[in-house]
Amino acid sequence: MALDWKSVESFSKQLVKKIHLDGINSSYAIAGGCYKSIITTRPPRDIDVWPYSENDRTVIVESLIKSGGVLVDDNLFNSRFIVNGNVVEVVCKKSNNFKGVFEYFDIALSCVGASFESGFFTESFVHPLVKQSVANGTPLLIIPMPNMPFLLVTLERVKRYAQELGFLYPKEQVEYLKGKYYEQPIEKRRMLLENYELVTGQKYEGF
Template sequence: MTEIHWQIPSSVTRLLEEAPTDRAVVVLLRHSVRDHLPPGDAGYVLPITDIGRRLAIELGGLLRGRLRTLHASPLVRCVQTAEALAEGAQAEVAVIPNRLLGDPGAFVLDGRRAWANWEQLGHEGVMHRLVTEAAALPGMARPDEAARFLVRSMLAAAAAAAGEPGVHIFVTHDSLVTATAARLLDKELGLNDWPWYLEGAFFWATGDGLHTAYRDYVAVHEGALCGLTKSDVIEFARREVATTVGLDTGARFFLAGGAFKSLLTGRPPRDLDLWAPSERDRTLIVDALRARGAKSAGPRAFADAFELAGRVVEVPHKTEPDTLSERLARFDIGLSAVGVEHRPDDTWSAIVHPLALESVRRREVRLLKPLVNWKYALTTLERMRRYARELDYSVPSDEEAEVWRVFESQDPALRAGLVERYQRTGSGGFGVMEEIACRFP
């Protein structure tokens, strides 16, 4: 194979010319030229070729003045492609590794289980299933939910990069480009539609919705990419559990609470709360975390906390209640009353409180009343304000008034106890202590 066979795909140069310049444009790009993969080899350490590097530098030149961020699958050929793009663009842009782009990628939850699909079906067979089927293959995510989650995450990463409008490149592999483009275009892309090296799908948001462009195909997706639907909630839980404790704990547990805000923000969760309904289940969870290399995150008042895969995983000491519905009934904020139950046979179910859905519809942070955890009302107030900032929602005045009504209805000793609990469990931000000082000088 000689150098003349390879060039920057014409679809990419055309879409770069046609893409808007007044907003963020996300490009999910296949890596540059590599040598052939040996049979049965995933090519984890296979680099790009000299020709591949030259082409990536050339493409980077077309991005000069427009390149804003670079993200890449951790695999070496993707990182090398991103570095060459930065060199060609003459941009001092760091390459940010992102495991949604590969190793394992957005469509894979458990690499060991998933590899069996490639052995059984072959690459073309797996790609066909990712493009056409709704159900998840063993060890893999449901394709539609995974594609929407990936695009939502890329858009959030682009939005988080403050600065001028421009192009944000996410370097990945052919399977992710094909499956993601197919799902967002709502088109069954076939073998002839697989991307060439350095070919990709373009995404940008306008008032009309999310625009997707790949080769000559275009589509506009109206409405939110992800939300608190049961299918999105379960797939999010499966991904987070696979990333942290793994799918083989043999434990029954609930993932519940504020982590599901990630479906609304596109940003990864800061922490996960895994609630075990029995001591045996709790032991299995803790043992699984330690076996996967989790480190202690320091003492917590009500839980053991571990750091793993960029998350803080908290496993509460109490092993009750026994059902997910009872667990959700103990939250005070509607947006927290979202949860998934995992059972030892690897089946999953979800409950989304109606107030969580109403909160999303109204873009408000609302309380579940009466407050079950009224002794921690000030911590709840801080959390409401934090949720509002993270989601760009509002906190209705009557909701804050309910917290202060609970606080002010207590005698001085109980009010002092509420303040002490807040100082012990809150972060101390969002003006709560300052407001107490104003209300009770």
């Protein structure tokens, strides 16, 4: 199935039903790598929920718990739940609207999502580079990268996306990111390593 606006709408509606967020009194986006499942037909690795306000986040968390969701991790970036066998991550970053959510994505195949107002679908978005990514068989980067402090996280994610989708090893993207890393002064490289460990809980093992 093509990864386009219509398939994103249909898939998103299925997701929110699975995790019991359909019809709740909250506004949010579902966005990120979960939409790769439209291509692979495999269940998503996780489902990222982006609330538009702190009140929206509270309603979402309460709804997940009420529907039997189990909180398994709570950190600076998200609150992670298991809901009906699905990993659901309620993001802590504040995005006041649908457009704002996509300011955080460095990979075109992540820059996909759907917006829900008061729990009901309103619109979907697919980055223009998604079609080219699929046609070329490589996870294209969004340049300039909006999320440079997490460059190493993006580097590992690019490699993982290629593997999950059966794409060729993304040599051009990896070399670009490595080059950006080595352009940085030592202090910034140290920060990039620390950010990687903060996000993944693991030390970066190198290139």
